[in-house]
Amino acid sequence: MSKYDQIRDIIKNNNGYLFISDGENAGISRTYLLQYVRDNNLEHVSKGVYVTEDTWPDMLYVIQRSNPKIIFNDETALFLNRLMEREYTEINVSVPSGHNGSRLRERGVVVHQEKDGIYGLGVCELETNYRNKVKAYNTERCICDLIRNRSTYEVQTFQTAIKSYMKKKNKDLSLMLSYAEKLKVKEEVMKYVEVLT
Template identity: 30%
Template sequence: MSQQDKVIAYLNKNGGQITSKEADSMNISSRVLRNMYAHGQLERLAPGVYIDPLELGDDIAALQYRLSKGVFFKDTALFLFGMIDRTPSTYEMNFPLPYAYSTKIDAPIKIYRQKKELYEIGIISTKTPGGHLVKAYDVERTLCDILRTRDRSDAETIKQAMNSYARLKGKNMRKLMEYARTFKVEDEIRKYMEVLL
């Protein structure tokens, strides 16, 4: 099997996406990817991230590849969990302080930075609508994040997210209250949960 055939086989089983790093781990030369790109057999989604031109690009996965320390946050996390019914117009990502990120990002993204000990709370892996794994905060952490006073989410988003959580089968109230104490939104969380549960 030629290196190009290996790329095509990988695209078929990986939702139409391949990174330079993945190609390298399969002993596929980066020259093959560049060549396929030059001949219109691949499109470049981001530096080192290629997609099958017939596939719709997965913006969220591309951002994760480019900003590997970033964790999807607030409304973007709610969208990934299916807790709000609209695609965010701006993706929100959180980074540990003093992380410096490139300002040459052409995606609609809002960057937050937090002390490392807060940044690390509740990070999990979840799938994008395109089927790629990305990092996001768990549901309980996300509910606390959308209630915090600075850059708070809008009232409609909060209401929809709280209602979705109330109907959620695997909810963890103990974890939610623990996070609420840490992020100083305990009273608000309690008010919502008393009405909904």
């Protein structure tokens, strides 16, 4: 198999994306990879990331691949969980305590550092609008965070998310309450559960 065929396979396996790091991990030199990029008119979307002409850039996927420790949270997670009617206004992520988020902040990403025991609580894999998989908090964790930080949300966003969650057939209230206990918002979450069920 030629190096160009290898690169094509990498792009195919990544839904139209070429991550230079993937090529290098496969033993292909950066010079050769960049020659392929030029020869095939790949579009530069981020440092070390290119897409084919027929691929729409998916910034959530690009950010996730470039920063494996991030977990999408707040409005971004609400959107990915289909608990919001509109798209998020800014990208929100959680990182472990002590993680340097300066590069993410430079890109306009809102970074929340979380302590051990809270970071990763309720993480799941969700599809973006472009069918790429990213890590985000699940619906139960989203609702806990929503109630915990309700003053930072628009009233409409808050109400829509709560109502959308309560209408879900596969909601897990006991799981949500276990998260609420760890996040120290069990009483507040219980009030909403009692009113809406």
